[in-house]
Amino acid sequence: METYTLIILLLAATIRVATPLVLAALGGLFSERAGVIALGLEGMMLGAAFASAAVAAVSGSAWLGLGAGMAAGVALALLIAVACVTFRGNQVVAAMAVNIVVAGICPMLGLAWFDLGGQTPQLSNPGQRFAEIILPGAHAARSVPVPGLLYAELVSGHSLLVYLAAAIVPAGAWVLYRTRFGLRLRAVGEDPEAVETAGISVAAIRFQAVVISGLLSGIAGTYLATAASSGFARDMTAGKGYLALAAMIFGKWRPFPTLGACLLFAFTDALASRLEGVPLPVVGVIPVQFIVALPYALTVLLLAGFVGKAVAPKSIGVPYAKDK
Amino acid sequence: MNKGETALELRGIDKRFGAVHANRAVSFSVRRGTIHGLIGENGAGKSTLMNIVYGFHPADAGELLVDGRAVAIRSPQDAIAAGIGMVHQHFMLVPNFTVLENLILGAEGGWRLAAGRAKARAAMERIEREHGLSVPLDAVVEDLPVGIQQRVEILKALNRGAEILILDEPTAVLTPQETSQLFELLRRLRDQGRTIILVTHKLKEIMAVTDNVTVMRQGAVVAGVATAATSPQALADEMVGRAVSLEVAKGPAAPGVPLLSVRDLAVRDRKGVPRVKGVSFEVRAGEIVGIAGVAGNGQSELLEAIAGLVEPERGEISVSGRPVNGLDPRERRALGLAHIPEDRLRMGVVAAFPARDNAILGYHDRAGYNRGPFTRPARISGDCARKMSDWDVRPPAPGLRMSLFSGGNQQKLVLAREIDSNPVVLLIGQPTRGVDIGAIEFIHRRLVALRDAGKALLLVSVELDEILGLADRILVMAGGEIVGELSAAEASEEKLGLMMAGIGKAAHG
Numbered sequence: 001m002e003t004y005t006l007i008i009l010l011l012a013a014t015i016r017v018a019t020p021l022v023l024a025a026l027g028g029l030f031s032e033r034a035g036v037i038a039l040g041l042e043g044m045m046l047g048a049a050f051a052s053a054a055v056a057a058v059s060g061s062a063w064l065g066l067g068a069g070m071a072a073g074v075a076l077a078l079l080i081a082v083a084c085v086t087f088r089g090n091q092v093v094a095a096m097a098v099n100i101v102v103a104g105i106c107p108m109l110g111l112a113w114f115d116l117g118g119q120t121p122q123l124s125n126p127g128q129r130f131a132e133i134i135l136p137g138a139h140a141a142r143s144v145p146v147p148g149l150l151y152a153e154l155v156s157g158h159s160l161l162v163y164l165a166a167a168i169v170p171a172g173a174w175v176l177y178r179t180r181f182g183l184r185l186r187a188v189g190e191d192p193e194a195v196e197t198a199g200i201s202v203a204a205i206r207f208q209a210v211v212i213s214g215l216l217s218g219i220a221g222t223y224l225a226t227a228a229s230s231g232f233a234r235d236m237t238a239g240k241g242y243l244a245l246a247a248m249i250f251g252k253w254r255p256f257p258t259l260g261a262c263l264l265f266a267f268t269d270a271l272a273s274r275l276e277g278v279p280l281p282v283v284g285v286i287p288v289q290f291i292v293a294l295p296y297a298l299t300v301l302l303l304a305g306f307v308g309k310a311v312a313p314k315s316i317g318v319p320y321a322k323d324k
Numbered sequence: 325m326n327k328g329e330t331a332l333e334l335r336g337i338d339k340r341f342g343a344v345h346a347n348r349a350v351s352f353s354v355r356r357g358t359i360h361g362l363i364g365e366n367g368a369g370k371s372t373l374m375n376i377v378y379g380f381h382p383a384d385a386g387e388l389l390v391d392g393r394a395v396a397i398r399s400p401q402d403a404i405a406a407g408i409g410m411v412h413q414h415f416m417l418v419p420n421f422t423v424l425e426n427l428i429l430g431a432e433g434g435w436r437l438a439a440g441r442a443k444a445r446a447a448m449e450r451i452e453r454e455h456g457l458s459v460p461l462d463a464v465v466e467d468l469p470v471g472i473q474q475r476v477e478i479l480k481a482l483n484r485g486a487e488i489l490i491l492d493e494p495t496a497v498l499t500p501q502e503t504s505q506l507f508e509l510l511r512r513l514r515d516q517g518r519t520i521i522l523v524t525h526k527l528k529e530i531m532a533v534t535d536n537v538t539v540m541r542q543g544a545v546v547a548g549v550a551t552a553a554t555s556p557q558a559l560a561d562e563m564v565g566r567a568v569s570l571e572v573a574k575g576p577a578a579p580g581v582p583l584l585s586v587r588d589l590a591v592r593d594r595k596g597v598p599r600v601k602g603v604s605f606e607v608r609a610g611e612i613v614g615i616a617g618v619a620g621n622g623q624s625e626l627l628e629a630i631a632g633l634v635e636p637e638r639g640e641i642s643v644s645g646r647p648v649n650g651l652d653p654r655e656r657r658a659l660g661l662a663h664i665p666e667d668r669l670r671m672g673v674v675a676a677f678p679a680r681d682n683a684i685l686g687y688h689d690r691a692g693y694n695r696g697p698f699t700r701p702a703r704i705s706g707d708c709a710r711k712m713s714d715w716d717v718r719p720p721a722p723g724l725r726m727s728l729f730s731g732g733n734q735q736k737l738v739l740a741r742e743i744d745s746n747p748v749v750l751l752i753g754q755p756t757r758g759v760d761i762g763a764i765e766f767i768h769r770r771l772v773a774l775r776d777a778g779k780a781l782l783l784v785s786v787e788l789d790e791i792l793g794l795a796d797r798i799l800v801m802a803g804g805e806i807v808g809e810l811s812a813a814e815a816s817e818e819k820l821g822l823m824m825a826g827i828g829k830a831a832h833g
Contacts, residue, residue, distance in 0.1 A: 038414075040526070085644045171767075178436065178437055178438065179435055179436055179437060179438075180432040180435045180436070180437060180440070181435065182437075183425060183428075183429060183432060183437055184429065184430075186418075186421075186571045187421065187425075187429055190417065190420060191416070191417070191418045193414075193416055194415075194416040194417055194418050194426075194429070195418075195429065196400060196429070197378075197400050197410070197412065197416040198400070198416070198429045198430030198431075198480075199399065199400045199401035199403075199430045200401075200429075201399075310418075314419075318328065321354045
């Protein structure tokens with residue numbers, strides 16, 4: 001029973017950690033399937049985290065915070081889209097520029113507005129955060145041993161944004177494979193010239209795809225600042241944007257495998273925080289630095305060896321120009 | 325719709341790309357229900373013109389009339405709306421999509437795919453009945469042979485209601501048989517009242533299938549005639565702007581000792597697929613041996629293995645009687661084996677480097693170009709200028725970036741470089757790919773002169789005319805094997821075409 005509870009709690013933690021990864025990775029998937037490298041996920045998430053926390057703190061509304069987070073994500077996405085699509089700039093440089101600028105500008109604005117060392121004020125009032133939603137019957141279910149605990153801890157008790165992330169994967173897959181927009185988007189990522197010849201604007205599709213990535217990263221950033229924690233802190237994304245990108249590549253640019261990769265990364269992360277200070281058989285207590293590095297080490301290993309033949313969208317990273 | 329006599333009229337189309345005047349006040353009209361040929365050398369402005377008609381580039385000046393009415397075409401979308409469809413030389417198909425997905429791209433019929441798919445399937449079945457054009461709708465495009473891919477392109481245009489169909493160099497990738505099937509289809513479409521514009525640089529195709537022909541040279545229209553009233557020679561002269569010889573003038577070969585011998589050579593590609601399956605032949609001094617075959621039947625791998633670029637699975641290669649197995653390309657070069665690669669831009673030159681550096685590529689470590697660790701720029705430039713004047717490379721500017729030369733001039737410089745090293749065996753892949761007629765004539769003459777000087781030449785080309793014109797002996801490759809050998813005297817296009825398709829295997833000797 002003890003072990004069962006432990007596993008359920010570990011899985012519940014996995015879901016919480018996975019949520020921002022799933023949102024951002026799916027955003028990245030839309031961007032990359034249209035041929036625009038999604039390195040800007042990190043910056044868009046961080047910007048959204050700041051915007052949502054600041055607006056939630058000032059207005060007292062988590063919903064306004066979400067709006068601000070999404071707006072910030074979209075604004076940064078537009079910046080990337082203008083640089084990469086309109087001006088055909090180098091996609092890596094444009095995205096990294098956004099990441100670096102955001103990492104600097106958010107604490108600076110925070111310091112100027114709130115004077116709390118670059119952080120935003122603590123979101124302590126109930127309406128300022130996306131609190132856990134207790135599904136009906138969850139309390140009662142707790143008394144039922146095995147399935148009850150599963151329902152109460154794993155299915156119930158997450159923030160709204162977690163359920164949103166869960167819904168967005170099938171929704172994204174549907175858009176990608178079953179709609180006209182999805183067909184055009186996938187075609188642009190493979191062969192933009194063929195799309196242009198078919199009378200479709202490559203630039204318009206790429207803009208829309210990058211904006212979607214901004215929107216989803218915006219929700220991911222909002223989740224970090226207003227649901228997973230209570231406020232913005234300097235560099236609070238801590239590489240989650242890159243991890244989401246890695247998960248997307250590991251998922252071979254496909255929605256459900258990407259979800260699987262996000263859950264795997266999140267699981268190692270959740271496991272790592274449980275292992276801190278716990279003596280293990282044979283090796284004893286593992287230094288905390290090793291444990292924290294575990295998800296990243298796993299990422300490198302997986303990407304290096306186990307992805308198999310991942311075929312990236314062919315036009316990825318290549319600015320499209322009609323006249324060559 | 326107003327069904328006038330003239331389907332498409334161009335009036336004074338003018339286009340510049342920077343310093344290049346690609347189209348100079350081009351005017352001509354295309355009659356409804358005809359196949360109209362547009363012929364010209366590479367760089368004559370044919371493709372630019374057609375890209376303007378299809379809305380890829382805006383014209384600087386001039387107007388387009390479809391069915392007698394002026395239309396503004398600013399994007400492919402406008403062109404499609406005006407009933408113009410285009411089949412590009414490089415297929416505009418998404419390779420990992422199915423045929424059906426490619427057909428509906430841009431004409432999905434609603435934001436949900438399911439309905440559009442069903443509608444397109446029905447439409448395709450109708451087109452199939454009408455035109456006898458069948459394609460496997462659910463196959464992935466990249467798995468299909470190029471002939472079928474081209475059919476998908478044509479269907480795509482028809483599906484979107486194209487009344488005027490432009491085909492840009494459609495036969496470049498086809499076998500002779502596929503080409504005649506394509507022409508059959510074009511005639512059928514014409515007889516149904518559609519208008520077809522065939523862009524090509526091949527005189528024979530113009531003569532075979534068109535009703536009228538417009539000749540372009542240096543961006544301008546220089547002639548427009550009914551095909552029946554002209555001849556290949558007259559068209560060639562118009563294209564080049566002077567009298568050219570279409571025949572390769574050469575005397576009989578006087579073969580001497582074998583200089584290149586290949587025995588039981590087998591090559592696998594990087595994926596482990598056998599590409600060359602036990603090929604044996606000899607090339608003797610003073611003869612040109614041609615290898616004919618549809619692209620992708622092992623000719624490229626054969627050349628690369630002889631040149632030392634890939635390691636063969638088995639077999640022996642010797643140059644002037646010395647085995648060269650295991651030697652790298654440089655060591656083979658030192659034994660007198662020169663190689664003019666098929667893919668000039670990828671393997672023959674460094675396009676971003678100036679001509680002078682390209683003129684010594686592969687020979688850059690020879691004495692004379694270096695002093696200690698330093699190169700000798702003046703020497704290298706002088707050497708390049710000499711090669712350029714010897715081979716009539718234009719412009720004769722050693723400092724000019726290679727990518728700024730035309731295909732023909734790049735090729736001449738590559739030939740100059742390889743032949744200047746005085747090889748005994750010369751491997752030549754596609755010597756005149758992307759080269760204009762004037763330069764082809766020149767290159768062919770020089771190759772024959774090399775043969776007469778007692779060199780052994782191995783020529784791989786997908787242009788049957790070139791093989792028939794140059795080679796003294798012809799080996800036909802199909803499926804990685806030599807399926808037949810013909811002497812120049814007994815070879816004909818029909819015989820070669822059948823052998824290339826793997827039919828009518830001729831006896832050796």
